Amino acid sequence: MTETLPPLLLVGCGKMGGAMLDGWLKEGLAPSFIVDRHRDSVPAPHHLVRSLDDVPADFRPGMIILATKPQKVDAVLPTVAQFALHAPVISVLAGRTVKSLTDALAALQPPGSPTPIVIRTMPNTPSAIGQGMTVCYAPPIATPAQRRLCTRLLRAVGEVAWVEHEDQIDIVTSISGSGPAYVFLLAELLEQLGVADGLPPDLARLIARQTVSGAGALMQQSGIDAATLRHNVTSPNGTTQKALEVLMADGAWPATLAAALKAGAKRARELSGPQPVS
Numbered sequence: 001m002t003e004t005l006p007p008l009l010l011v012g013c014g015k016m017g018g019a020m021l022d023g024w025l026k027e028g029l030a031p032s033f034i035v036d037r038h039r040d041s042v043p044a045p046h047h048l049v050r051s052l053d054d055v056p057a058d059f060r061p062g063m064i065i066l067a068t069k070p071q072k073v074d075a076v077l078p079t080v081a082q083f084a085l086h087a088p089v090i091s092v093l094a095g096r097t098v099k100s101l102t103d104a105l106a107a108l109q110p111p112g113s114p115t116p117i118v119i120r121t122m123p124n125t126p127s128a129i130g131q132g133m134t135v136c137y138a139p140p141i142a143t144p145a146q147r148r149l150c151t152r153l154l155r156a157v158g159e160v161a162w163v164e165h166e167d168q169i170d171i172v173t174s175i176s177g178s179g180p181a182y183v184f185l186l187a188e189l190l191e192q193l194g195v196a197d198g199l200p201p202d203l204a205r206l207i208a209r210q211t212v213s214g215a216g217a218l219m220q221q222s223g224i225d226a227a228t229l230r231h232n233v234t235s236p237n238g239t240t241q242k243a244l245e246v247l248m249a250d251g252a253w254p255a256t257l258a259a260a261l262k263a264g265a266k267r268a269r270e271l272s273g274p275q276p277v278s
């Protein structure tokens, strides 16, 4: 039987918070408060509220999840700080450092309060179907029990890994946080190029989607490493070899992807502190 997940205060339930919530709902979540301006509904016994001010002050979540855009988070911190007197905070925000969030919360709490516990995580949207990848960093003051609770919660929506150095989360963000977008882009481009070469649009869409999802499923279910799977497709002097020679050429995929990951990680570093509201 699935162990009930702790009650949550989920602040922001858009694309990422919503994906995680969908995963948690399937795994059995204790009655939780979801704060979001746009989501239509959440199933009972959970509560959907439009503002943090509508969460009863005596609600005691097991974890607080911060899932607003980085530009919107500072507006919610005064209320979050009150709940954070009793529960650790998991941030899914790109870039924002543990120190920056901890200092901001501490400044909003009564003098002499214990240091708020902030765990920084980087999930991704396949969490919605239990296929997420989340990488976590906790500061040394987080207890083993708090780390275990974080693992348990995020394990409910996919794989979980921990890093010991917070700055590693920036490249993780570029790889697994943003990564689904690169894969979806590949599917989009395969479809568009098929259409451009005269395939009926429905057929181009079907073969692009099934190729991407079939390759992902084969990698997952076979457990075979990616390079071997690629070799298995590549006949000597065949069609794949000719195509890969283009993709692997100097300045092509390896260089382009490296530059893309670097640009994403750089943006994460720019988001390390409070952001102007946009």
Ligand SMILES: NC(=O)C1=CN([C@@H]2O[C@H](COP(=O)(O)OP(=O)(O)OC[C@H]3O[C@@H](n4cnc5c(N)ncnc54)[C@H](OP(=O)(O)O)[C@@H]3O)[C@@H](O)[C@H]2O)C=CC1
Pocket (backbone or CB within 6 Å): 011, 012, 013, 014, 015, 016, 017, 018, 035, 036, 037, 038, 039, 050, 051, 052, 067, 068, 069, 070, 072, 075, 076, 092, 093, 094, 122, 123, 124, 125, 177, 178
């Ligand atoms: N999308 C992704 O794939 C990933 C995102 N992330 C991180 O997750 C966070 C959220 O991103 P994403 O889900 O894409 O963003 P979204 O804009 O889709 O979701 C955020 C939601 O929070 C709501 N919100 C913000 N402030 C408040 C408030 N004060 N009261 C009520 N609701 C509020 C927003 O409403 P409104 O628009 O009206 O402000 C919005 O519905 C970001 O920090 C991002 O870095 C991390 C990994 C992957």
Ligand SMILES: O=C(O)[C@@H]1CCC=N1
Pocket (backbone or CB within 6 Å): 094, 173, 177, 178
């Ligand atoms: O684009 C972003 O900033 C967020 C973080 C990783 C995925 N989406």
